[in-house]
Every structure is written in C-alpha cells, then in structure tokens.
Amino acid sequence: MPESKPPRTLKHATLERLMHYYHYIGEQIAQQSMGTVSSSEIAKLLDTDDTVVRKDMAAIGVRGYPRVGFKADEVLAAIRDVLGFDNAYRAIIIGAGRLGSALASYPGFSRYGLRIDALLDSDPSRAGAIEGGVEVRPLDELESIIEAHNVGLAILTVPAEAAQPLADRMVNAGLRAIWNFAPTSLVVPSGVLVRHEHISVGLAELAYHLNRRDTKEASE
Amino acid sequence: MPESKPPRTLKHATLERLMHYYHYIGEQIAQQSMGTVSSSEIAKLLDTDDTVVRKDMAAIGVRGYPRVGFKADEVLAAIRDVLGFDNAYRAIIIGAGRLGSALASYPGFSRYGLRIDALLDSDPSRAGAIEGGVEVRPLDELESIIEAHNVGLAILTVPAEAAQPLADRMVNAGLRAIWNFAPTSLVVPSGVLVRHEHISVGLAELAYHLNRRDTKEASE
DNA sequence: TAGATTGTTAATCGATTAACAATC
DNA sequence: TAGATTGTTAATCGATTAACAATC
Incomplete structure (x- = not known):
C-alpha cells in the first residue's frame, strides 16, 4: 500500500479557504469550461497569497503541474473528499x-x-x-x-x-x-x-464600520 | 480638552471578542447583580487568556481597578460606544x-x-x-x-x-x-x-469534524 | 499592610510572506 | 529549450503568552 499522506488536522481558517476555493473553482468551471487554474489566479480572487493556496493544496493532497497549475476537477474532488461531502x-x-x-x-x-x-x-x-x-x-x-x-x-x-x-x-x-x-x-x-x-458578530462588525465611516468624514 | 485615546482600527478578531464580552457580562449582570468582573473570569469563560482581555479593555479605553477588576457597566458602556449601538x-x-x-x-x-x-x-x-x-x-x-x-x-x-x-x-x-x-x-x-x-462555511467545519470523528473511531 | 489584580513590556510562538530551486 | 508555475525552505511579521512592576 503506498504511503498516503497523514491528513493532519486542518485549522478553521484553512477549512474556510477550502470552501471558498470550492465555490470559486466550481463557478469558474461552470462558466468557462476551463480545466486548470493556477495558485495565483485563485489567490487574486480570494484576496490572499499564492503561497497560501499552494500550501492548502499540499495539505489536502493535491499536486499541481508546473507551468500549468492545478486541475480543477482534482481540486474539487479532493475538497469533497476532505470535507466529506459525499458521506450523506x-x-x-x-x-x-x-x-x-x-x-x-x-x-x-x-x-x-x-x-x-x-x-x-x-x-x-x-x-x-x-x-x-x-x-x-x-x-x-x-x-x-x-x-x-x-x-x-x-x-x-x-x-x-x-x-x-x-x-x-x-x-x-x-x-x-x-x-x-x-x-x-x-x-x-x-x-x-x-x-x-x-x-x-456580523452586526457588530457592520455597526463598527458604519460608525467609523461617519467619524472619519466628520473629522476631515 | 483632555487628550482622548486615539481609537485605532480594531481588528475583526477583537470585534468578535468584544461582542462576546458584551453578551457574557450582560448575562452575568442580569443573573447575579455583580458590579465588577476580573479579566481572568472573562477569559476563563470565553476560553482565552486574561492578558488578551486586558489589552482589549485598554483598546476601547476602559481602565480596570487593581485588586477589583473592571466595572461591568463601564465595560458595557464602552463597547456600546465603540460599536455604535446607540446610533440608531x-x-x-x-x-x-x-x-x-x-x-x-x-x-x-x-x-x-x-x-x-x-x-x-x-x-x-x-x-x-x-x-x-x-x-x-x-x-x-x-x-x-x-x-x-x-x-x-x-x-x-x-x-x-x-x-x-x-x-x-x-x-x-x-x-x-x-x-x-x-x-x-x-x-x-x-x-x-x-x-x-x-x-x-459553518457546514464545512461541521462536516469535516463529523468525518474526522468517524475515521478516528474506525482506525482505533 | 499584604495581596490580588491591573497595565505593560519582553519572549515565544505561529502564520504570512519572500525567495528560489525543481519541474515540465 | 525557455519560461511559467509548482513545491518548499528561510525570513519576516504579528499575535499570543509569560513575566513582573505598579496599584489600591
């Protein structure tokens, strides 16, 4: 049996990013049937760093292809697998x-x-x-x-x-x-x-920012 | 005019903690009309460190009382003020x-x-x-x-x-x-x-943990 | 006063970013 | 091949934790 990567516990932040990748790649595929996506493409849209994306991919056992990127269907399958979407x-x-x-x-x-x-x-x-x-x-x-x-x-x-x-x-x-x-x-x-x-919690954040905007404008 | 603390931007994580303090202290007050609360009491309930609580209090301009703690109503008022709860x-x-x-x-x-x-x-x-x-x-x-x-x-x-x-x-x-x-x-x-x-996002986290539990039990 | 708790500085830890060799 | 992108190690940054003097 080939040594399978020990899936160490994924952090909350990682799970959240995985979910975003899943949605983003799923949408992209639906729109313009592209088969691959690079770490920097994903990173740009999700407002993060491409290194983070590549590390996340490594964490869920997906390997990319130099000069090409990651295969969209492999990424989606890996996320489905890790998060147990097929477990009913x-x-x-x-x-x-x-x-x-x-x-x-x-x-x-x-x-x-x-x-x-x-x-x-x-x-x-x-x-x-x-x-x-x-x-x-x-x-x-x-x-x-x-x-x-x-x-x-x-x-x-x-x-x-x-x-x-x-x-x-x-x-x-x-x-x-x-x-x-x-x-x-x-x-x-x-x-x-x-x-x-x-x-x-969401309310607090919105209230705070609406408030900040006001005071900022008032003091300028 | 006395120099008032420049309220630098609060981070998302801080806002979230403030909201938790607000609820926790609000509930405590309602239940057992206590007037003060120490940073370590708050920290224990919210599963964080007492230093974090004290730094958050400093960030919103609340001063504590050595040997006593923080006055509950002062904390609540400061949070209401910072988050703009009274601004309608x-x-x-x-x-x-x-x-x-x-x-x-x-x-x-x-x-x-x-x-x-x-x-x-x-x-x-x-x-x-x-x-x-x-x-x-x-x-x-x-x-x-x-x-x-x-x-x-x-x-x-x-x-x-x-x-x-x-x-x-x-x-x-x-x-x-x-x-x-x-x-x-x-x-x-x-x-x-x-x-x-x-x-x-919440769903992903729950699915992941339910899944982990299963595989853990199965491999033990 | 003695002692508990704050306020704050320093040390540690982890996460993010930068760099770069490996790869196709 | 040349060049783009991965995979990974090292450097930086920020957040967390520990320590401790100041305070009432």
Missing part, C-alpha cells in the same frame, strides 16, 4: 419557526452531504406538515428519531431559553454535533462539537 | 422570503442600534403586508426609500442571481454597507462594506 450525513432541524423552515428548504445542504431527515417542533399540532420537503414531527420524538435514523447533527433554531435543555437531551441520545442558531451559548461534553452561528 | 442606524431588508421575514422579526437588531425601516420584495402583490412589525414595500421603491430614510445598511436575503444587480442599484443610491445572505459574492466599490454571511 443525517441531520435534523429543531424548531420549525421561520428560520428552521427556511433552512429546511435550503437546497444547498444536499450538495454538501447533509440530509435533513426531520423538522421537529414543540407545537404538536404542526406535526405532519411538510416544510421544504421535510416532515414536521412532534418534539417528543426527538430521541427516537436520533436513534432510528443515526442522526449525527442537529440544527437548533429555537428560542434561547429552550436551547440548553434540548442540547442535553440530544447529547444523551447520542448526537455528535450541534449547529446552534439560538442566541445563547451551550454547554456540552467535550466529545460533542458545537458550532455557534452568532448573528450579532 | 437605518436599515432595510431586501427579499421577504422566509429568511428575510425571520430577520424582520428578530428583536435583537434594535438592541444593537439597527432600525429596520422596510422589507422590500420583488413580488408587488406582497406590498402592504406586515412582517415582524415591518411593512413590505415593492422593490421599485428601493432607491427612493434609501434616499428618503438615509438608509446606511441593506440586508440582502434574495436568490443568488438577484444579488449583484441589486447591490449595484443600492450602491448607486448611496448605500454604505451590505449584509449579504445570498449565496454569492458581490463586487462593490471600495468605499462600500460587504459582509458575506456564508452558511456553507
């Missing part, structure tokens, strides 16, 4: 409010290997409805759905006060990752991954 | 789909100084409806609303293909920042700030 993970959404329903209808999930099996809601009268092709189920089926479908990920779109108790129940049921859209932090055992999607 | 920026939401409607109903915006003046939609028959207390207006009023209300920020929740043309129109009308929830990148003049809220 099972996920559920908890909270069938507007955000939960919007996410249930989002066609992008399946492209990234995520399959939404159910949309749970605390209001039992909503059970049976279909949102974005996903059936709404009552919340007390939480544990049985997680176990029956081998669900790995829960997308939490509930009010802040409901989030922690639900997280506890899901962790007990064997869930391994939580994508938290509730505006509160969660405490979970170390084996469980929580990604907190905190909208106010 | 005008914003509009474009795209009254599920995500746009969900954001229109989000009570958090006003807490951060953002006032949603209108919700625009390309379907004229929706005009006049109320979503989360915000009136839906037809899209062709875009320019007039931006100018009449002195709108600084637009929240874009439209399909990918509609985003760039709308961005162009808004920039022409004098808009200064775009919060882009459409799954596509935008090209704007250098004076305009775009913050792209790209859901697939």
